Structures are given as C-alpha cells and as structure tokens.
Amino acid sequence: MTEKQKELLRNLVPIFTLLALVLGIAAFEPGFLKPANLVTVTADTMTLFLMASGATFVIMLGSIDLSIQAIASMTSCILAALLPMFGGTALLIALAGGATAGVLSGLVVNYFRIPSFVATLAIGGIMTSVAFWASNERSIYISDEDKSTWLNWATGTSVGIDHEVVVGLVVLATLSAILSLTRFGRLVRAVGSQERAVVASGINVNRIKFFAFVISGLMAGLAGIVMAARLGSGSPTLASEFLLPAIACIIVGGTAITGGVGSIWKTFVGALIIAVVRIGMTFVGITVLAQQIVFGLVLVIAVAMTIDRTKVSVVK
Amino acid sequence: DDMTLAISMRSLSNPYHATFARGGEEFAKSVGLPFEVLVTEGNSEKGLADIRALIARTGGNVCINVDPNDSPDAATIVEEAEGAGAYVVTQWNKPDDLHPWDHNPNYVAHMSFSGVGTSKEITNALIDAMGGEGGIVAIGGILSNVPAIERKLGMEQAVADTDGKVQILDFQPADWNETKAFEIMQAWLTRYGDEIKGVWAANDSMGIGALEALRQEGKAGSVPVTGIDGTEAALSAIEAGEMAGTVAWDPMWTGGMGLSLCHAAATGAIDVAAEPHEHREFYGTGIVVTPANIADFRTRDASFDYNDYWAKSTGQIQYQ
Amino acid sequence: MESINWRALAPIGVFFLLCIVIAIFSPNFLSVSNAVRILNASAIPVVLVMGATFVILMGSIDLSVEGIVALCAVVTASLVLNDTFSANLGFWAIPFAVLAGGIIGAANGATHVFLKVPSFMVTLGIGFVCLGIATAALGGFPVRISDRGFRALTLGRTLGLPNGIWLAAAAVFVAYVIQERTRLGRYVYAIGTDEITARQSGVPVERTRILVFVLAGFFSGLAGVMAAAQLGQGHALIASGRLFTTITAVVVGGTALSGGVGSVLNSVVGVLIVIVLTNGMVLMGVPPFVQQGVQGFLIIVAVTLALDRRQLLVVK
Amino acid sequence: MQPLLELRKVTKEFPGVRALDSVDLHVDRREVVGLIGENGAGKSTLVKILAGIHRIDSGSMLFDGSPASFRSPRDAFNHGLTMVFQEQSIIPTLTVAENIFLGREQEFLRFGVIDKRAMNAAAEVELAKVHLDCNPATKCASLDFAARQMVEIAKALSLDGRIDSDIVILLDEPTSVLERQEIDLLFEIIKELKAKASIIFISHRLDEVLQVSDRVYVLRDGAVVHETASTEATITGLHEHMVGRQLDHEYYRENKQRELFGESVLSVRNLTIEGEFRNLSFDLAEGQILGIAGVVGSGRESFARCLGGLLPPSNGEILVDGKPVRLNQPHQAVLAGFGFVPSERKSEGIVTGLSVSENMTLAAGDRFSRFGFIKFEQERTECQRWIDRLRIRTPSTKTPMQSLSGGNQQKVVLSKWQIFGSKVAVLDHPTRGIDVGAKEDVYELIREMADQGVAIILLGDTLEEVIGLSNSILVLKDGEVSAKFQAPVGAKPDQIELISKMV
Ligand SMILES: Nc1ncnc2c1ncn2[C@@H]1O[C@H](COP(=O)(O)OP(=O)(O)OP(=O)(O)O)[C@@H](O)[C@H]1O
Ligand SMILES: Nc1ncnc2c1ncn2[C@@H]1O[C@H](COP(=O)(O)OP(=O)(O)OP(=O)(O)O)[C@@H](O)[C@H]1O
Ligand SMILES: [Mg+2]
Ligand SMILES: [Mg+2]
Secondary structure, three states: OOHHHHHHHHHHHHHHHHHHHHHHHHHHOHHHHOHHHHHHHHHHHHHHHHHHHHHHHHHHOOOOOOOHHHHHHHHHHHHHHHHHHHOOHHHHHHHHHHHHHHHHHHHHHHHOOOOHHHHHHHHHHHHHHHHHHHHOOOOEEOOHHHHHHHOHHHHOEEOOEEHHHHHHHHHHHHHHHHHHHEHHHHHHHHHHHHHHHHHHOOOOHHHHHHHHHHHHHHHHHHHHHHHHHHHOEEOOOOOOOOHHHHHHHHHHOOOOOOOOOOOHHHHHHHHHHHHHHHHHHHHHOOOHHHHHHHHHHHHHHHHHHHOOOOOOOOOO | OOOEEEEEEOOOOOHHHHHHHHHHHHHHHHHOOOEEEEEOOOOHHHHHHHHHHHHHHHOOOEEEEEOOOOHHHHHHHHHHHHHHOOEEEEEOOOOOOOOHHHHOOOEEEEEEOOHHHHHHHHHHHHHHHOOOOEEEEEEEOOOOOHHHHHHHHHHHHHHHOOOOOEEEEEEEEOOOOHHHHHHHHHHHHHHOHHHEEEEEEOOHHHHHHHHHHHHHOOOEOOEOEEOOEOOHHHHHHHHOOOOOEEEEOOHHHHHHHHHHHHHHHHHOOOOHHHOOHHHOEEEOOOEEEOOOOHHHHHHOOOOOOOOOOOOOOOOEOOOO | OOOOOHHHHHHHHHHHHHHHHHHHHOHHHHOHHHHHHHHHHHHHHHHHHHHHHHHHHOOOOOOOHHHHHHHHHHHHHHHOOEOOOOOOOHHHHHHHHHHHHHHHHHHHHHHHHHOOOOHHHHHHHHHHHHHHHHHHHHOOOOEEEOOHHHHHHHHOEEOOEEHHHHHHHHHHHHHHHHHHHOHHHHHHHHHHHOHHHHHHOOOOHHHHHHHHHHHHHHHHHHHHHHHHHHHOEEOOOOOOOHHHHHHHHHHHOOOOOOOOOOOHHHHHHHHHHHHHHHHHHHHOOOOHHHHHHHHHHHHHHHHHHHOOHHHOOOOO | OOOOEEEEEEEEEEOOEEEEEEEEEEEOOOOEEEEEEOOOOOHHHHHHHHOOOOOOOEEEEEEOOEEOOOOOHHHHHHOOEEEEOOOOOOOOOOEHHHHHOOOOOHHHEEOOEEOHHHHHHHHHHHHHHOOOOOOOOOEHHHOOHHHHHHHHHHHHHOOOOOOOOOEEEEEEOOOOOOOHHHHHHHHHHHHHHOOOEEEEEEOOOHHHHHHHOOEEEEEEOOEEEEEEEHHHOOHHHHHHHHHOOOOOOOOOOHHHOOOOOOOEEEEEEEEEEOOOEEEEEEEEEOOOEEEEEOOOOOOHHHHHHHHOOOOOOOEEEEEEOOEEOOOOOHHHHHHHOEEEEOOOHHHHHOOOOOEHHHHHOOOOHHHHEEOOEEOHHHHHHHHHHHHHHOOOOOOOOOOEHHHOOHHHHHHHHHHHHHHHOOOEEEEEOOOOOOOHHHHHHHHHHHHHHHHOOOEEEEEOOOHHHHHHHOOEEEEEEOOEEEEEEEOOOOOOOOHHHHHHHHO
C-alpha cells in the first residue's frame, strides 16, 4: 500500500467506526436502520454538531472555547425574547450576539494574553448573565405562529428530510470550504501546528485567532437558535450539559486537541458517533444505570480508534 | 408486542428521581410489562432524542411518564407522542398554555404540586420555628427553573404576610447543589452573622448543605433550616432537631400513578376525552413535615391503589 | 544569587487586592473568623489542585476529578458507620478510599499511555464511568454517615483551625516536596517542557505519566474523603462543579496548560483567589443574575494582573 | 586489536526511507571518529542507534566484542554510551544541575528525596570540565544558546567517572551553534577525553572534522562510501566522496559578487534596544550584502530579530526607501519589506504541519488567493518552479515539511521571502546545520537574490562565510559597532583582522 492510500485509510477510520457502531446497534435492533430513524438521529445530532463545528476552528488553533454552551443559551434567550417584537430581525440580532461573544473572547485572548481556557470560561460567565438578563431569569416560549413564520427553516421538513439536517450540511460545506480552501483556514492549521513560525513569517496571528473565536461564537449562536426553534423556547440553561459532549465530538472525530490537525467533516462524524452511541444505548436497551459507564468506555475506545497518531508526535 | 412502560427524568443520581423511577417500576411489575428508565442528564436535547429513540423502537406502543428537563420540552414531547400514537403523562414542568385536553387521547395528564402554595406553607413553618420574627436567608434553585421560581414566590409571599416582622436578608441561587449552598451559607455567616434567624432552602439538598455549614460553626440546631422534597436526610435532620421542616412529595405515587394513568388511557380503561379537566391537570399532595408531625408522618400508611387514579389529587392546577 | 522574582509574587498581590476591594463593600470580610471560613472552603479545592497541577504541568489534563471525588466519597461513606451498609471501619475507611482514587488514577494513566489516547478524552470517559458507578451502586440515594467521630475529620478543630485546613496543608506540603525534591517532580517538568528530549535523556516517560495520574487520583480520593466528612454523606453528585473550579484555580495561579511552567504553590494562591471571588460575590451583595458575569470579568482582571505572560511564548 | 564498538551490516528503515544501508563501522578505544555526509545521509540515525534511541532492523552491533543492543538511552548510558543531540536537548525549565543529571538522579537520592546540594556540587565538577562558569541552580531558560550547548556537553561528559567500563561519547553536530572560542574549547576537551574515551564526532564543517578526528567515515544515502585516516584526507577529497562531485572552487560564488548597487533601500539611524545594542547606523543599497560579525552577546542576534519585528526597538529610526517604518510586530516588518530567516529553523522557520508549498507561500499568501480562496493551481506551479530552480529535494509540493532534510527546509524558508518579494532579506545563520552541498546551493541563492536587487543582511555561520559573501561587514562588540570593513572581491579582509575587532 502506498503512503497516500494509507493516509486515505487513516482519514476514513472515523467513518468506519461510525459504520461499525451503526451496524452493531442494528444487529440488536434492526429498526435502527429504518431511513426515517436514521434521518431523525441525524437531525437530533445537528445542534451538537453546530456547536462543535465552530469550536473546531478554535481547537485547531490549539486553544479551547468553553463559552459555547453559555453562548447558545444566550442566543436562545435573545431570539425568544425578541421574536415577538422584531420578527426575523431577531434572528440576526441573536446571531450577532453569538458573534459578539466570540469577538470578546478573541479580544481577551489576544490583548490581555490570557489563555483561552480561562478567557472563554470567563466570557461564558458573562454570557450567562446576559442570558439571565435577556430572559428575565425564566424560560421564554416561542409562539407557534412565530415558530412557523421565522423558524421553519430550522425545524421544518421537506421531502422527508428534517431541516436541521439541511442546516447542518450547509454549515458542514461552508465551514469545510473555509477550512480547506481559504488562506484563513490554512493559517488556522498553521498556527495550531507552529505558531511561532507563523508569527515570524509576518502573519498577523492575532487576527487569525480573533476570527476563529468569532466563528466559534457565531456557530454556537446558530446552535442556540436551532435549539430554541426545536424546543420552542429560549432559556438561560437551554444548552446546559452541551459543552463537554461538543468538545468530545471534535476529538472523537479525530481532531487533535493540541491543534494543527483536524477538519469539520471529522467533527460531523464525531458528533454522529457520540449521538449514535447515546441513542444506541436506548435502542439496545442498556439499563440507564449502566449507560453512563458504557458511554464513558465507548468514548475512550472510539478515540483510541479514530485519532491519527502519525500526525502528533506526543500524545498529551 | 407488549406495551413498554417508561419513565423519563433528569437523572438517577438524586433521591427524588430515584424514588420516582422506583414508583414506575413497581407499577410495571404489577401489570407485568417491560419497564425502562430514560435520563436527560440535564440536557433537553438528549431527553428528547432518547424519547424519540424509544418511540421509534417501540413503534409508538409505549407509555411514558415524563418529568421534562425544562417546561418547553413538554410541548415537543407531546407532539412526538401524538405523531406516533404513544401516550404520555407529564410531571412538574410544562408550558402554561399546553393542556392535555387539547391533545386527546395521547397527552393523558399533567401532574404537579402547587409550588407557590406548599412553599408558603413551609415558609410559615420556618417562621414559626424562628418565633415569628427576624431575618432569614434564602437559597434558591436554578434561577430560570419553574419550580425554583414558584418556590421563591411562595416564600416571598409568606414573608410579606408577616408585615415586616420577618425580613429576607439575602437570596442566592445555589442551583440545587449542596456544595454551593454550603459555600453561600459560609459567606452569609460572615456577612450577617447572628442576624440570621432562619434559613430557607428551595430543596433539601441545599438545606442540608446550609445545615452542614452551620454545623461547622457549631450552630447546627440553633438556627432553623427548612428544605423541600422530603428526602431521608432531611427527615432525619428534622428528627434530630436540626431542621425545622420539609415538604414530602411522594415520588413513589407520582412515578407509579403517572404510569398507571397513562396505561389506563392506552388500554382504554379510561376514556381521557371524557374526563373532566380536574382529572387531566391536577396537584398531588405535598405534606409539610415538621418536628411536630414527623412521628405521624413516619408511621402513615403510604400505600395507594393503582386504580384509584385521583385519590391523592388536591385539585385542578391553577395558573397565576 | 538570583534576585527575587517579584513577578512571581503577583498572584499573591492580586489576592490581597481582591480582599481589600471586597472588604470595602463588606467590612466583616477582614475578620479572623471569615479568614478561617475561606481557608475551610478552600481545603477541598486545594487538595484537588495538588493533583491537577502535576497533571497540567505535564501538559495533560484531568477531567475525571468530579467522578473520582464522588466515587471515593461514596466509598468512604459506605465504609464508615452509615445508614445503608453495615461496614464500620471508622478512620480505616480513609486508606481504602484514597487507594480507590489511586486505582482510578492508574486506569486513567494506563489507558492514556498504552492506548495513546489524549488525556482529555481518557479522563472525560473514565470520569463518566466513575459517576456511573457511583450512581449505579446506590441507585441514586445518598449514603449518610452516622459516625460522628469520623466527621471530626473536617468538623473538628485543632489549634483553633478546622481539621480540613490541616489536611489541606499536609497535602500541600507533600505535593511541594514531591514537586521540588523527587525525581517524579522533576520529570513532570521535563516531560511538560519537552517530552521528546526528556525521553532521550532517559526519563521513563510512560511510567512518570502513569504515576502522575495515580498521584492525582490519590489527591482526588482524599478530597472525596473530605467531602464525605464535610457533608456527612456520599453520593454521585457530591462533587458537581468541582472540575472547573479546580482547573480555573490552577490556571489563575499561573500554571500553563501547555505544561512545564507553574507550581503547586501557585495553585494554592489560585484556589484562594477563586474562592474569595465566589465568597466575595455574596459578601458584596452582587445580584445573583449578574454574578457569573461579574465573576468572569473579575477573573479576566485577576489573571491579567497575576499571570506572568512573558513566560508564555505563545498563548493558547 | 579488538575494536571497542563495531557495527556489522547494520540496516535501518523508516517508513519509505532506508536510513542506513548495510553499514560497517568500527570505533577503537581512545579514538575520535569523524562522521560526515549530506543532510539525510543517516549520520544522526547511526548515532541514535548507538545511543539506544532507535533499534536496528538487521545486522549486528558489538560492544567490547560481545553483541549488544541498547533498549533505551538509559540502557546505553549504563553501558558507557552517551550522546549530545543535534537538536538541543536541554529542558529550559529545569536547572543546569537537573539537566546534567536528568534521568540519573539515583546517586543523589536520600530516602527518595533529591539532595539538591549534593547534586549542585556534582554539577559544579561537570561544568568545570567545559569551563562554563554558571551557577548550577540557575534555570537553563536564562542561558544563551551556546551555554546550553555546553551544558549539554557537560551532561554527556558526566559519564566520565561514573562508569567502570570504556566510554563512548557521541557528538551530533555539537559545534553548529558554538562560536570559534567555544569550539576551540570543545576540541581541547575532546583531546583530554581521548585519554579515556572514544568519540564519534559529526559535523558539516569538514575542516573541524579533519582537525579533531583520527579517522573519518563518509556516509551517502545511508551507506558508508569512504573511510580514511584524517591525516590522509583533504577537504576537497572528502567533499567529493560526500556529494559525488567536485567542490566548486568558487565556494562563495565570489565571481558573482556585485560591486555596483542600486538605490539605497534601507537606512538605520541610531537604532537601540536597551541592554542589547546601541546606536546602530548604516545604509544599505539594492543588491548589497552586509555581513554582521560579532561574538555571542555582541547584540547581533537581537539586531537581526529587531529587523524581523520580533524585538521592538527602544530607540532610533529605520527607513525603507526613505520612509520611516515601525517594527513592533513581525507583520509590520514584512509589510515594510523585510524578510527574516530565523536561526532556529525548527521552531521559527518552518511550520511542520504544513506542506512544502504551503510553507513557501505562507508570507505571500495574498498573491495566491482571491477573496480569501486559495488559487491552488497557480500556487502549485509557482512553487514547483522554485523547487526546480533551487533544486529542493522533495517528492512534491504537497509533501509535509517535516519530511524534508534541514538543508532543503532552509531552501524553502529562503524561497518564502523570494516569493513574497522582500526588499531586505535578514538572514540569521542561513546555513546552520546544513551540508556542504546544500550550503553551495544556498550561497548561489543568496547571490541570485542580490542580483535581483534584494538588500541582504547576513549573520553568517562562520566568519569565512561572512567574509566570502559580503560586500561590506559591520563588526559588533558589546552592542556597539567596533569596525566597518569593505569586502570587495580580491580585497577581502582577513579573519584575524575581524576577530581583533570582535573581542
Ligand atoms: N524518526 C524518523 N522517522 C522517519 N524517517 C527518519 C527518521 N529519522 C530519520 N529518518 C530518515 O532517515 C534518513 C537519515 O536521517 P538522519 O537524521 O540520520 O540524517 P543525517 O545524516 O543526520 O542528516 P542531517 O545532516 O540533516 O542531520 C533521512 O533521509 C530521513 O528521511
Ligand atoms: N519524524 C520524521 N519523519 C520523517 N523524516 C524525519 C523525521 N525526523 C527526521 N526526519 C528526517 O531526518 C533527516 C534529518 O533530520 P534531522 O532532524 O537530523 O535534520 P535537521 O537537523 O533538520 O537537518 P540538518 O542536519 O540539515 O540541520 C531529515 O531528512 C528529516 O526529514
Ligand atoms: Mg542529523
Ligand atoms: Mg543536521
């Protein structure tokens, strides 16, 4: 086998892992393979993917974004609070809110030179306060009318395909294009792999980092909007317990937490792996007492299979 | 195929929900049907995805007794159930404008407890234990959580009724978390010291956290603490004279009866469409337990009949 | 002799500055009894950061903190006189619980090293497994400790200070000696700075990595014992919220997540800063809904002032 | 006589490369063996096998007549073999003493705890061997590059006296970061060591190799192609064996040196960085090559980094084409027209995770993109052109940068600024650690750049290099200009003259 073929094969490992999981579950419960069910599972995964998609850029820098969960909750509140007043404009305001959070993270990381772990944790705290403020500390319902007028693009169904899936695929295509076809995407990879050399080449690294955080904030914001649309409400805790699963699916997909190596489609597959494991346990009928244990073990095994060790010299 | 019975709730790692699940299991045993537990882990999306997966797997031949992670989730869950012909009963959380009678027959009922009312009662018990006056500190649940909001409201109403004899020194949310309550209580001891005559907590875990912070300072038992939920820890603390009260919800009943009702609707034992509203949205009985009645509470007959659906109902749910 | 590195003392300065600011709002803050309360509230986090610092100095991360603490608290509560099981080992429960922590740590380390899976995922997965075991073992109910003598471990006082503080102090002493005076401590810095070079110099990298996770497990186990004694019970949620406090404290103290730079003493200051911040929110009467925001803001300020960022060539 | 160390038909393969191909080699007791070869010839691989880092695929290794195979660096050390690595292998966050004894702390353990005093005392002894005067308790981060290298050598020498058997010290390019004085010192040490140890010495500077070793092996493509006693070898002869062709008589391409320059491009006025250098002033014209000479600590490295935008100046003025420019950030320097080739190639020169072409267009990316989208075809063509022109040995433009040898990596770094079109190239040790053949290519390239009108500032790897390439030379001493020399072809200043101004 040539190096190129091996490389290709290594890249496909996450997909094989996913297929193996799907087939494994189908062996217990053939109903899992029904197209309708597969579409549903994919649709259910999309909010997780959206949240992780932008954060993939940040992780590829070798940084981390811990604010995505708070951002998603916040945009859900902004959206729900403003939809009755502003209609569609509320969508833009909510997205802008997500992007602003990213801007703040970017600024804090770049200009105060604070490690992203702390910076984004702090910005996440601020966003949670904004969410409480915007929502007046409670869940805000989105009326069916507003939902069907303004949010059908996110939650409707066309030709049997849930719109979440369409949104997810559009994001997948767009972000993949940015990561692999643009100079910005290349520089994100470069910064993650050898930041000092990129600096010495006269690249404004701060700008790259800044935009990576903005994309992450924007995507978390979009995730919050889709979540709000699906659940019909905004709430300051809407995206609770999403953070670690989101980062987990980035890594399960095979993106290196140390930066430099990764891609959006891997995150997409990673999100599906996580979702399939989770939902699969319900399908297979694993008792809930054992689910957490099984989930933990499968996570570790999945990563052991999917990460490409030829690209990282030390595993930290 | 056999109909599947299921319970969906936040997690198995707290006594309230663990008992809730046990109630469901008991009922399932009594009718000899397969039983399953789903947990949301505090994540609405996961809760929904699991319910969808269960409905897909059973082809809709399922009864689910759900304690939704957040009220809006109820609407989506009901929608899913309707679409697939599954039956659901919801607990605690639902939007005010979502009603079972608008979704016959799949949305069987909503069961809850009067958050404001019971909270008012337990606060009065606290005020009594304080001797009717003085400052209290109050620990709330997650700010935006519906039960947390209701309980806080009830507490505030009870305090307002004292015409200023009792003041709320401070209110802080501890997100239902024991350790957070412990730390907040410590800070309060610095800030207010002996001004604190009573501690109100929106659930027992946080009450116990506050109690342990008091114990650290040798003040356990000298400052009354109340909680809500009726956990074993709180009941023992009441017996030990360290807590002034709690509210027992009877999760065995909500777990078992919720499924029973759901099962009855699914099997046609009752025609939900024909039932009055007070049988579709009703409060259960929350018992305020204090040192005065703890002995009676311990010896009460807690058993109930699965076919006497509304015996423990205390009336139709009221919206503020 | 080298001159004193004043920059290194900055975190302590920030700590005092914070104290002064809080004292302006709440004069009671500067009382002896409050100082004792703050130290007492810091006891468990301090024990936790002792382990976490070593892991982070090595460039890895330990996300299993909450799981290990919870499981060890359950083990402790089950082994002393309690309301659920018949054991009554008294203080002999401590070595068992700490050992349990060490064993889980060993599982973390061994999986990380032998399967070459990033510590982020291993510890995340194993953390889930621990929480799952703690939940499944008890079916969701707490084990309540009825052994008053055992609870003196944290409730009792020696020389006027709660025993928990003494335990934490002992943990700091042990950790400091390990860091400064043992091969393990030196190897941690070597690996965190440059693993390849360390390996070429004959440092047993694999063994060191595993040992560090074992050590972190021991400290988490001890923290579990202390949590059980402090709250008088053990259950799966007893440690919730501890993870981010722990890592934030380590980073606020100035230890770099990329490894090689930092110290356990820094982390002690980091814990004090984080605890005083939380405590200060209540003392200053900050409205609940903005607390997280204010806290986030203050963390950014504190880290800006405290971190010697010149040491970090790149900020990730 | 039985050799101390012997390799028989040793072969070692890495994925896709045969690094060592049936190598026979022996080292006698108390002998210094020189090892030379082009980049990627297999020198490091060979010594890494001896140091216990790599395992051989086939063949055998004999130590003191009996078969040996070292499982780890520690194992090799216990058998009396130790190595100074080509890439610096000092841990900057540890102290000097801790570095010297890293991995071998047992002898200082008292009840499991390290006796720091004893360790520092022992380190003093080792430091004295390399005449390095520093406190063993200081962190290595605060030492300069050369001092770190001496610490590393001290680390290797600590074997001496700690082991009963014969010892072998493996030196992989130990001199590439050292200055003349330190090199002389190192050679003194080697001579002393010869009384009790055997040494393998690797360097790309053939004169050094001949000066210090008794016997020389030449490796090419993983195979030993020549073996000779040093006394019988000549530099040109060795070079021929190494690269398979004759050494160019015009090593520094002096025939291509320009004497007429274009417009003045760069003016530096009273440039100062506190604590590094003061009041530097000079003018540089298109096509002119300015060499900067000076010992370590003279401020020349900081000066180069200053022009690269990596160290902001504290005072003074820099004018490009007559206009003042700010150099507080590298991207400002690049915009102003500077192209900086750093001396630390691995950490600052190349981005290992990117491919060859991605590295080449890293700075000039704007030219190869439209609306942010990369014009892949155009990029590939352009990069291929440079690969051909500079004879960069790489399978394709897409090859990952880390699989190129050092010399080829360096060519990529140089081409990066050519493609960008820098007006002023600042070359900090552009030939550090690259082989003679590659060096010639780099010299050729520097001449070409000058021809095209690029003004060049050169910090050479050796003094000869500076003299050979430059049009004029600035000598720095203690942060100030101590002399200025003109260096036209035929009237080059000699080394002695320069050195006298340097120290
Ligand atoms: N760790 C490795 N993995 C894969 N290939 C390697 C590795 N180390 C060396 N090689 C290959 O082995 C060959 C010999 O490399 P080696 O490092 O021994 O060269 P060298 O003679 O030391 O070169 P230089 O003068 O550049 O230091 C190279 O062509 C390289 O491709
Ligand atoms: N991990 C690796 N994978 C593939 N090739 C490698 C690897 N490590 C080193 N090499 C190859 O080994 C050879 C020499 O590597 P080494 O690191 O010694 O080079 P260098 O120091 O950059 O070169 P120079 O001697 O010119 O300074 C190069 O050809 C390099 O490509
Ligand atoms: Mg080499
Ligand atoms: Mg080399």
